[in-house]
Amino acid sequence: MLSSPLKPQLIHDVFLNFRGEDVRTTFVSHLNAALTNAGINTYIDHQLRRGTDLGQELWRAIDGAHISIVVFSKRYTESGWCLNELKKIMKCHRTQGQVVVPVFYDVDPSVVRHQKGHFGEVLSATAEKVYFNYDSGWKVNVMSDWRSALTQAANLSGWDVLNCRSEAEIIQQIVEDVLAKLDSAILRITNFPVGLESRVQEVIDFTSTHPSKACMIGIWGMGGSGKTTIAKAIYNQIHRNFANRSFIENVRENCEMKNRGIIHLQQQLVSDIINRKDYILVTVLATSKILKRFRGKKVLVVLDDVTTFEQLQALYGNPKFFGPGSLIIVTTRDARLLKLARVDYVCTMKEMDEKESLQLFSWHAFRHPSPIEDFGEFSRNVVTYCGGLPLALEVIGSYLYERTEEEWKSVLLKLERIPNDQVQEILRISYDGLKDNMEKDIFLDICCFFIGKDRAYVTKILNGCGLYADIGIAVLIDRSLLKVEKNNKLGVHDLIRDMGREIVRESSEKRPGKRSRLWFHQDVHDVLTKNSGTENVEGLVLKLQRTSRVCFSASSFKEMKNLRLLQLDCVDLTGDYGCLSKELRWLHWQQTTFNSIPDDFYMGNLIVIDLKHSNIRQVWNETKLLGNLKILNLSHSKYLKTTPDFSKSPNLEKLIMKDCPNLSEIDKLDEDIVQMESLTTLIAKDTAIKENLNNNMSFLSPMVRSLSQLRTVCIQCRSKIQITQELRRILDDQYDVNFTKSETSHASQISNLSLRSLLIGMGSCHTVMDTLGKSISQGLTSKDSSDLFLPSGNHPSWLAYRGEGPSAQFLVPGDIDCDMKGIILCVVYSSTSENIGAECLISVLIVNYTRFTIQIYKRDTLMSFNDEDWKIVISNLGPGDNVEIFVVFGHGLIVKETTVYLIYGQSITTEVESSTNMEMEPSAELNTQPSPEVDVQPSPNVKVEESTIVQINLPPEVKVQSSSTMEMKPLPKLNKSIFTRLWKKMGACLCLNQHIDKGLNNF
Known part of the structure; x- marks a missing residue:
């Protein structure tokens, strides 16, 4: 009995045969992309490996394909390669049962079948040439074989693109036909997979680097961003590598819509994995029982649209129980869920370009x-x-x-x-999923009034409304409803914004006065004109241009008793201001025409008063009890002459009087400042106050005395760096430290036996900081720590600079494409007693010799360093700036060396090795000339504007002394860590960070 030939191993789903010059960059390109995105393993001739025998490689690819798609075009018969491939394909069709799908792109099937017209003439011309036969190894005439192959292929059922109205539709039909011929495990995705390839590859690349462990990947983004499509495309590409696999769609919907939702999902998961479709559950299984069925198995599980951590726990437990190479993929709108699940990698869905x-x-x-x-x-x-x-x-x-x-x-x-x-129906799911009405109110307030506003500013206002905005905004960011953009501004996708506003509009489509928030110009105008406002109105905004100024009666607001938020630009009110709501928290009234705030306007609950560009001459006539007022902005009020009485505003934090050219009378401002312990920012730039201060420095004294109460201080010089003798003595007294050569010189004589280290983190550098701390800890116990170094790969990139003593100097890298995320200070010190560096730390000074700024951060600030603090740091750093950072300790501690790590969110073009070539002028050689003006700016723990400074005058005879000892070269990469030669002798490593209890952690 004759044995049947052995069927070759299938290594491709589809082999594409086509005339490249005709269709490679058009039809075939789109077809290949659609097949690939559907998870179909497609072979196309650009995959030929260099250095291989082209004929043998193609023959193996055809032999190993389940399906061959032959794309006939007008010039198809010009290519002997195409015709020889077709001959081989039809042989596989006859002998192995390979499926062949002909596609007639711009040629009629009958022309191919009978080789008529130009198509047949070109075939004859090509056949006159003699081609090498790869099967037999000699040259033969192939005309008859080619004609036979063309006729056989054209007789098969296929697709006629020539007579089809839409290439896109026929491509989708071809993909569906191929999927049906392959298997039913392929998931259907979008008809037009634009931009999928790169996003899918991002995840595939990560999984390929972790082949021996069970991994969990999160796909996070707003509704409609393509999370499910990406998950399906990934599943389609890799599912054949897993004998045990399951794709669970619509987890949220199943749990909400079905009485036995979680049971249904567990049943589907278990039946998919054990491949038993008759598996039935009656009650919810404990996660341990599910894991028992999966233990040791290599599984692929995709959980789509997960909304709660409990859903995850019920469906997968811990991926470590699965076998090596297992992969769990979770799609969600909630970033916090992925944090709780401790996923290995998060793919963040970004908008399409x-x-x-x-x-x-x-x-x-x-x-x-x-x-x-x-x-x-x-x-x-x-x-x-x-x-x-x-x-x-x-x-x-x-x-x-x-x-x-x-x-x-x-x-x-x-x-x-x-x-x-x-x-909107899809986007609203995220809003409806908010469990807290306060979070919904915060979202609607931001959508209607605060897009593009500073996060800290908005938080302060909404906290004043009793909405607990710190946690509320954080939740909205995690749910993809809000985002924080450049300079800490709150952002909302335009469609998310429209969804929020539509929720408000739908509450009363016909009567705007019954809505909770009014922002649309015509609606606001109608409500104020017709006096149709009601107690439902909580916020109202009307922004006009100067040329469109309007006037309404204050009585229009009489029924809006719950109005919290009010913005009026170029709008005047007449009549009784007592009609305005007593619940107002935010008053943003620009271009006002009154000379002072009317006495009958109740402001007792206001958090923010913003009267920029107003005609105001005096803020209020009588002293006002404003116990809740935190921010008063009078900037660009050209007629303002005197500051108001703040004696009854004890909680004022920011007083901004920028560009008030006639402001010359400070009216007991120095006395008020001493009493206002909450004041953190005072801006009086471009005012006439300085004229009165030229010969009288008494105004500065209360400010300086209050420095110890401030979270952060920034000193801005007008020209080259100047630190006056008076200011130097004040700082020395306050921080109990002197920067002198004698103290620094002792650092070189420190015994290595007494060395300890301290890590200080500023900004988003927690991952690198934790890793550095662990590396140091491992080094302390390692017999040979010479091979320990800061990790790279998935961690942010960094540049490192070392200096002897309590400071290190560097140039900020000039690559403007880099985004600095944080700064880590590694301080090696010696203590004469059992003092711990973190306890004796006084402050950190960041001196910018290019921008002439000095930033002072106290220990308490460093222990609770937040995003707003980091914003202040980064706002005073620019590419090419010459910067020096000092670490100030109390008595008993001597710093041996300080290293600065600049942490970046993406790889930088300047490598650490090349950074050693940077040239810098030492600060000691700076030629500084006294300037008549120096600006002192106490900075709050909230966003600070670039110009938030108080102008004062200092004596002109003051000279500047720079730091005496420093080494400004960046760390070379070969010296893997500054601690390589010190690890064995370090006594302790401490970490100062707001995310560690009490700011300290002993490794």
Whole structure:
């Protein structure tokens, strides 16, 4: 009995055969992308390995394919390679049962079948040439074989693109046909997979670097950002590597909509893994029982749209119980959930760029990768509106498909007022998932009034409304409803913003006066004109230009008894100001025309009063009891002459009087400052106050005396660095330290036996800081620590600079593409007693010799360093700045050396090795000339504007002394850590960080 030939091992799902010059960059490119994104392993000839026998490589690829797709085009028969591949494909079809799918791109099937016309003529011309036969090893005439292969292929059932109205549709049909021919494990994803490849590859690359451990990956982003699509694409690409696999869709929906939701999901998970579709659960299984069934198995589990940590615990427990190589993928809108789950990697969904957005939108709106004629501008307007959100691009694009130009215009006008309901339905899930009504109020307040405002500023206002905004805003960020943008500004995606505003509008579509918040110009104008406001109104904004100034009666606000937030720009009120709500917390009234705040205006609950660009001459006539007032901004009030009486404003934190040219009378301001213990920022730049201070420095004294009560102090010089003898003595007295050569010189004589180390972190550097601390701890117990060094790879990049003694000097790297995330100070010191460095630490000084600033951070501030503090640090650093950082200790501790680590959020172009070539002028050689003006700025633990300074005059005879000993070269990479030669002799390593109890941690 004859044995049947052994079927070759299948190594590809699909082999693509085509004439490259005709279709490689068009149809085949789109087809290949669609197949790949559907998880179909596709072989295309650019995968040929260099240095291999091309013929043998192609023959192996064809032999190892489950399906061959042959794309016929007009010039197909010009290629002998294509025809020989086709001959091989048809042989595999006859002998191995390989599936062949012909696609007729721009040629009729009958032309291919009978080789007619130009197609047949070119075939004859090509056949006249003699080609090498890779099967037999000699040269033969192949005309008859080619004709036979063409006829056989054209007789098979295939796809006629020539007579199809949409390439996109036929590509999707081909993909679905291939999936049906392969297996049912493939998940269907989007019809137009634009931008998927790079995002999927990001996750695939991570999994490939951790092949021997069970990993958990989180995919996080706002609704409609493509989380599920990415998860499915990843699953499709890798699921064949797992015998045990499960994709659980819509976890949230199943848990909410079904009485036995979690039981249903557990049943699906277990039945998928053990491959028993008849598996039935009656009650919820304990996680331990689920894990018992999975223990040691290599599994792939995808949990889509998870909303609570309890759902995760019920479905997977701990991935460490799974076998090596297992992969758990979780998609969610809640970043905190992923933190609790301690995932190994988080893939953050980002908005599509303009090019990708336009392409995705065009596929849905025109079934073509770019807009058709006359619709380009319309399309770009829609893309801008969608803000890179895939869901919106798909939904609105599909809605506009085959609509007229007038219909497009109508849709765009409607979108300006009323968001698309399908998009809003998806986005609103995140809002509805908020358990706390306070969080919902915070979200709606920000959507309507505070987008682009400083986070600390908004937090202060909303805390004053009793909304607990610190935790509330954090929750909204985790839920992808808010984001913090550059300079600590609060941001909201445009469609999320529209969703929030639509929630408010829907509460009373016909009567704006019954809504909780009013922001739309026409609605506000109507309510104030018709006196139709009600007690429902909690916030109102009307922003006009000077040329559009309007006037309303104050009685229009009489019924708005719960009004908390009010912004009026270029708006005047007449009548009884007692009609305004007594619940006001935020008053933002620019371009006011009154000379002083009316006496009948109740302000007792106000947190913020902002009267910028006003005509005010005197803030109030009589002393006001303003116990809640924290911020008063009178900037650009050109007629303001005198400061108000603050004796009854004990909690004022920020007083801003910038650019008030006629402000010359300070009216007991020095006395008030001493009493206002909460005051952290005073700005009086570009005022006439300095004229009165030139010959009288008494105003400075109370400010200086209050420095010890401040969280942070920033000193801004007008020209080159100047530290007056008077100010130097004050700082020395306050911090009980002297920067002298004698003290620094002792550092070189310290015995290594008494050395200890201290880590001080500023900014987002906790991962590197923890790793550094652990490395030092390991070094202390290691017999040979010479090979220990700070990690790289997944950790942020850094540059390191060492200095002898209590300071280190460096140049801020000039690569503006780098984003500095934090600074770590590593201090090696010696103690004459049992003193611990963190206990004796007084402060850290950051001196910028380029920008002429000195920042002083006290120990208490360093122990609770927050985002606002870091913002102050980074606002005073720029590319190329010459900076020196001092660490100030009390008596009994001597610093041997200080190292500064600049931590970056992404790899920097300047490597550590190359940083040793940086040249710097030592600070001791700076030629400084006294300047008549120095600015002192006490900085709060909230956002500080760049110009937040108090102008004062200092004596001109003062000279400057720079630090006496320092080494300004960055650490070379070869010297893996500054602690390499010291680890064995260090007595302790401490870490100063706000995330460690009491700021200390003994490793």
